[in-house]
Amino acid sequence: MKKIIIIMLTIMLAIVVSACSVDKSSTIEVKQSAKEMADQMVKKVQEPAQMELSAEELKDLYKIDPKKLEDFSIRVPMMNVKTNEIAILKVKDAKDVADVKAAAKQRAENVMKQFEHYLPDQYENAKNYRLITKGNYVLLVISDKADEIIKVYDSFFKQK
Template identity: 75%
Template sequence: MNKRMIFLMLTIVFGLVITGCSNDKSSTIEAKLPAKEMADQMVKEVEQPALIELQADQVKDFYKLDPEKLEEYSIRIPMMNVKTNEIAILKVKDTKDVPAVETAVKERAENVKKQFEHYLPDQYENAKNYKLVTKGNYVLLVISDKADELVKVYDSFFDQK
């Protein structure tokens, strides 16, 4: 009787441990604002050069990314091609697509870096020091001399747990 009781207790404890460890908390992370409003607030709080919003067809061209994989997004690129500043907030529909979106974002950052490698040294440094932040289904790319400040504002859109 004791062996059965111990076996039953261990089975229950093991089941609870597995259930607790398998809970995917990353997909439950939600921002307080939609992507566009987050980007608006970021450029309002941390001054950036003039940026324009990318449209769906441009997302494919610039990021080699299908906008259908995204629930929502806001991508701001420089109005003039003498700056590297860029802010991209991407909310991915399906968690399994997050790694592919991260790869596309890294490739975009590398392309920006290559564009400025022999052109404008200060902008090349910005591009080299880009920030990529993933929170659940949200992926952020920031290229800016004030990237750390922009990431801090971005972090404020999520509840700290």
Template identity: 70%
Template sequence: MKKMIVIVLTMVLAMVVSACSGGKTSTDDKTTNIEASKSAKEMAEQMVTEVEQPSLMELSPEEMEGMYNIDPAKLEDFSVRIPMMNTKSNEIAIFKVKDANDVADVEAAVKVRVENVMKPFEHYLPDQYENAKNHKIIVKGNYVLLVISESADELVKVYDSFFEKK
């Protein structure tokens, strides 16, 4: 009987720990007719206006393609903001994919980008490594969002406000 209780408690503890682990959260809403009320650039601008972030700079299509390995031709719209100084891991990236069949590829490229952000901070700045580890990736229809921030949950709330189901 004691053995059974220990097993059940161990299973419950394992579920609680896995539910509470940070980062790599992907909330999928595969409904393709979801449309944002603003452009990617307007969304990113409002997000950083409402939730204070370190100084971030906007990437050009060429810079985005180099950092994310995403062909800009696959995107209808995007906005990527990275830190001006390489002492922070904060990043906000919003991609509106033209073809729903390419959403998984864009999401995979975003996951690779997160790994690339984490690497230099692993031994350099542990707090920024933890920040990157606790990133958020959100998929809504043809939109893919990446947020790396201490305020990721607040940024996601602002992002969610741009969408209404049709």
């Protein structure tokens, strides 16, 4: 009888523990497209003039296959004297999130190398890049106003 009670308690404990450890990132809901999010971010936090990258430019600069992404918006400086960059990447399949995040990190490192001996203030800006993952979303921000931009970005996400 004691063995049955111990087994039942163990099973109940396992159920409670597994229910509490559900990955909340899978319940993330965003209503805006990546472009709408980026538009609102740069509207609320002023950045130097930027241009939107195409899928082909995504492949060239980020080394990411656009087929891995459900949606994306990448803003880079219009002139090569600034490092400010915002990339919102919505990955189709959760198994590819780590690869996309690694590619975004490599992009940030490439920007740092590009400015290392060119413009010291922009090199410092690039060194302080921020890389954030929320569910299937990867965000790369290179900006002296990164905290403000991330605050706006966080406002797009709601837990179900």
